[in-house]
């Protein structure tokens with residue numbers, strides 16, 4: 001593929017392409033983008049846009065051609081994005097925080113293999129989180145993250161822990177408030193919420209987050225309505241901070257595709273769940289492997305919010321049940337969760353009120369929301385498939401083996417380089 005043809009392609013795209021981000025010029029721009037100063041950021045974005053516009057001129061295309069480094073190096077630098085520098089990781093691959101799944105072993109294995117592992121803390125007690133952080137640190141000295149729920153009653157205590165332990169990244173299922181972001185940011189902890197729509201990305205960027213995970217509808221767990229292929233370019237054209245694509249990724253081709261769409265890396269849940277390092281019982285992993293791409297469903301029946309899960313008998317029953325029949329079961333499970341997470345009744349009520357206010361839930365939805373972690377635990381920890389729910393991405397339908405995390409990450413990087421070569425990049 002000649003440079004001219006690539007330039008013509010770039011013309012069609014309103015967002016800077018992964019390739020253009022990797023050129024020496026764009027690298028400087030990217031660096032400037034990473035500065036906290038909003039004015040500099042806006043300026044550098046404008047500069048980046050004008051760079052893209054300028055590249056339309058044939059004279060400039062020629063200059064780019066003569067300045068281009070050898071092929072292999074260019075492929076490698078395309079895979080070394082801003083998030084590698086920002087998070088201090090070797091590869092632009094993130095293992096997301098999955099409740100009951102992303103424990104110390106999965107997180108440390110990912111970080112040790114050159115990606116960013118994230119502990120799922122929303123389903124951990126404060127003490128468990130302390131222990132998990134200590135365990136990760138005993139296994140790797142590489143950076144890792146912690147995923148939290150910003151509406152947890154002890155969120156500021158957890159924020160304090162992350163700061164004391166010098167955790168690199170705090171990730172959030174929903175947008176954390178400005179206070180949480182500022183406290184973490186002032187202490188040098190990077191913040192990265194997951195969003196499912198452009199306007200949410202714009203909002204959290206204005207609040208000062210450092211990066212966003214843009215999760216498309218094919219993703220596992222709570223998920224939005226916009227497919228990944230539409231969401232990534234839309235979000236990355238709208239914000240200056242790095243965008244990490246999520247929802248439907250499993251290999252190196254997907255990584256290159258995400259970069260081409262404007263992301264600076266991929267975040268994967270289901271693919272990491274299906275590794276030897278994840279703590280999910282083997283027979284539960286087998287259920288995921290047997291699931292077909294059309295064997296998942298997005299349902300509100302679990303906790304009132306759209307969540308992608310494997311379609312099981314229980315899900316069918318929950319979907320058919322009316323709110324009145326769901327409510328008693330939900331309330332009972334919420335009480336069991338109190339025991340598991342060590343939450344007291346006043347704390348549960350306080351948390352419930354915060355959730356009700358923040359997410360505008362009805363009481364019935366609130367009971368279901370409190371219930372959901374117990375349903376997930378029943379499958380993912382206790383292995384009781386019939387009693388629990390199995391959150392998953394659609395990608396489970398095309399995953400058929402269980403590698404180690406180290407094998408997976410190496411394989412993705414080899415495939416990504418091969419893909420770039422195949423495309424003539």
Ligand SMILES: Cc1cc2nc3c(=O)[nH]c(=O)nc-3n(C[C@H](O)[C@H](O)[C@H](O)COP(=O)(O)O)c2cc1C
Nearest residue numbers: 096098099173219220221247248268269270391393
């Ligand atoms: C079993 C499971 C549990 C999850 N739990 C959480 C969670 O606790 N917090 C969160 O922010 N996202 C959670 N998610 C979403 C993932 O972090 C991730 O964004 C999603 O799986 C990406 O899509 P993929 O599965 O196609 O890779 C969960 C996903 C799964 C599959």
